[in-house]
Amino acid sequence: MKFLILFGPPGAGKGTVARKIERAISIATGDLFRDHLKRNSELGQKARAFMDDGKLVPDDITIAMLKERLEQPDCQQAELIILDGFPRTKPQAEAFLESFPEAEILTIYLSVKDDVIVNRLIGRWTCPKCKRTYNTNLHAAIIKGGNCVTEKCETPLERRPDDESEETIRTRLKVYHRETKPVLGFLREKKLTIKRVMGNKPPETVLKNVKKALG
Ligand SMILES: [Zn+2]
Secondary structure: OEEEEEEOOOOOOHHHHHHOOOOEEEEEHHHHHHHHHHHOOHHHHHHHHHHHOOOOOOHHHHHHHHHHHHOOHHHHHOOEEEEEOOOOOHHHHHHHHHHOOOOEEEEEEEEOOHHHHHHHHHOEEEOOOOOOEEEOOOOHHHHHHOEOOOOOOOOEOEOOHHHOOHHHHHHHHHHHHHHHOHHHHHHHHOOOEEEEEEOOOOHHHHHHHHHHHHO
């Protein structure tokens, strides 16, 4: 299987880029969790027990969810599997490489400065149904209506609670620098290819550069 690890801080535009790469399936682990919790699957119940105790869900549960997802026919047929927001920690990256020893893996690092991210996330609204994101800086007129403009969607847009204040965004960035950023060094140690794309450009430029990096 061929994987693209789309790496970068929260608000770097990983989801926006992932949705626009053709012939690829994008997997966000947050969506996997939500799906398992909603279906109350065996893995979902296991995960819930940790979450109810205020603990992080262990990596083996996350990996098991990922494996299950990858067995589905759409993933089996996909040319590329995009991992959006995973691995999030060094132990997760270790577990991932151990679980998929045969995988072909490319990492693209969407690099964006903290201050740019804070400005972006403060203005971010998300469609709960199709997951498209909007930004008050870029889509002021759209936001005014309050509904998703994706064809036939028209779901009222929501703000994610963790996007709301500068303080919560800075806290998420701190966690990113402490827990997630070391993943890059780990992947480099493992001699995996990492390509850096500047994420502070307009979305269409970022997408173009990501596609170029994909080759
Ligand atoms: Zn929508």
